[in-house]
Amino acid sequence: MAEVRDAEFLNLHDVEACARDVLDPATFAFLAGGAGDEVTLRRNRAAFERCRLVPRVLVDVGAATTATTVLGRPAAMPVVVAPMGIQRAVHPEGECATARAAAAGGTTLCLSNISTCAPADVAAAGGPWWQQLYSWRDHGLTRGVVEQAEACGAEAIVLTVDSGVVPRRERALRAGFAFPDTLEVPVCGGRTPADLHVQVDVTLSWSTFERIAGLTRLPLVLKGILSPADAALACEHGVAGIVVSNHGGRQLDGTPAPLEVLAAVVEAVAGRAEVLLDSGVRRGTDVLAALALGARAVMVGRPVIYALAAAGEAGVARVLELLRAEIEQGLTLLGCTSPDDVGQEHVLIGATW
Ligand SMILES: Cc1cc2nc3c(=O)[nH]c(=O)nc-3n(C[C@H](O)[C@H](O)[C@H](O)COP(=O)(O)O)c2cc1C
Numbered sequence: 001m002a003e004v005r006d007a008e009f010l011n012l013h014d015v016e017a018c019a020r021d022v023l024d025p026a027t028f029a030f031l032a033g034g035a036g037d038e039v040t041l042r043r044n045r046a047a048f049e050r051c052r053l054v055p056r057v058l059v060d061v062g063a064a065t066t067a068t069t070v071l072g073r074p075a076a077m078p079v080v081v082a083p084m085g086i087q088r089a090v091h092p093e094g095e096c097a098t099a100r101a102a103a104a105g106g107t108t109l110c111l112s113n114i115s116t117c118a119p120a121d122v123a124a125a126g127g128p129w130w131q132q133l134y135s136w137r138d139h140g141l142t143r144g145v146v147e148q149a150e151a152c153g154a155e156a157i158v159l160t161v162d163s164g165v166v167p168r169r170e171r172a173l174r175a176g177f178a179f180p181d182t183l184e185v186p187v188c189g190g191r192t193p194a195d196l197h198v199q200v201d202v203t204l205s206w207s208t209f210e211r212i213a214g215l216t217r218l219p220l221v222l223k224g225i226l227s228p229a230d231a232a233l234a235c236e237h238g239v240a241g242i243v244v245s246n247h248g249g250r251q252l253d254g255t256p257a258p259l260e261v262l263a264a265v266v267e268a269v270a271g272r273a274e275v276l277l278d279s280g281v282r283r284g285t286d287v288l289a290a291l292a293l294g295a296r297a298v299m300v301g302r303p304v305i306y307a308l309a310a311a312g313e314a315g316v317a318r319v320l321e322l323l324r325a326e327i328e329q330g331l332t333l334l335g336c337t338s339p340d341d342v343g344q345e346h347v348l349i350g351a352t353w
């Protein structure tokens with residue numbers, strides 16, 4: 001596996017340009033785009049840019065480590081690879097290459113329900129992995145995904161709850177994105193994301209949740225929560241985790257950035273479940289901001305699939321190592337020796353505490 005050097009990308013922003021260079025414009029538009037006017041897509045970054053980190057000084061940080069646990073499992077850093085479908089549309093090794101890089105980096109992979117590699121092949125990478133799940137109109141399909149994930153060693157089921165329909169993502173539509181003809185896309189009756197999403201169960205409710213919970217003994221995580229009221233309900237229904245997420249700005253345009261609602265969600269959860277956050281995480285300092293507001297970890301999406309497109313497994317490994325090194329440096333400068341040390345005293349969202 002060739003190593004990726006600084007000349008290729010120095011940070012997670014650079015990797016987007018590398019992907020743009022190697023991908024056809026329609027595929028790049030599909031990855032990069034958001035819903036509607038992309039207000040939420042921009043807001044995700046703006047929220048991190050508004051957030052201020054307040055270091056404590058004269059703290060001995062000689063032994064700072066990024067190591068932590070997520071859902072009780074040791075992790076090299078408080079980062080999980082977000083579920084992203086059809087990765088073989090950008091690289092022939094697809095999710096398997098991503099899984100190998102995540103395993104080597106000590107990071108959990110959340111495998112999309114629309115993976116173009118088989119769960120057994122992803123599991124062969126040897127690292128911890130979670131299975132993302134859509135609730136399908138065809139209940140047998142939903143059950144089959146859960147059973148296969150359990151049989152292949154998934155450590156959690158992550159039910160996505162913000163995707164009853166797929167909105168018009170105009171960047172991808174304008175560019176004429178369709179799944180490559182050569183690619184077999186699971187569950188899909190046609191060749192576009194919209195063809196796929198019509199199979200998703202728009203009637204998903206808490207009773208659907210109970211049915212799905214009854215299918216598995218694995219910890220359940222809900223992905224796509226923004227309301228503290230929903231977070232509280234999720235805890236009453238016994239979830240192990242919540243991902244505060246607006247799907248990277250790809251679902252309902254106009255929603256707040258997850259960072260803006262995180263503290264209120266954490267308060268509603270009151271320690272009953274672990275809270276993760278995704279959408280717009282691009283820097284180690286973004287991870288620290290999320291930790292300071294009460295997240296256990298973050299998920300990172302697009303930079304991983306951009307890196308896969310640009311440089312395969314080595315690219316993903318590089319992105320994860322860049323992020324880990326940035327988190328380590330940030331912890332040190334913030335006056336923290338581990339992710340557990342980061343707290344409210346280290347962050348300002350408004351002008352004052
Ligand atoms: C190309 C692409 C495919 C995605 N596929 C899925 C998916 O299959 N299931 C899911 O729950 N989320 C999916 N997502 C959303 C991500 O899991 C995650 O919420 C989002 O990308 C986080 O924002 P970020 O890209 O700004 O890091 C996808 C996102 C992208 C960019």
Ligand SMILES: CC(C)CC(=O)C(=O)O
Binds near residue numbers: 084085086193196250
């Ligand atoms: C595989 C895709 C259709 C999924 C997607 O675009 C998304 O969930 O944002």
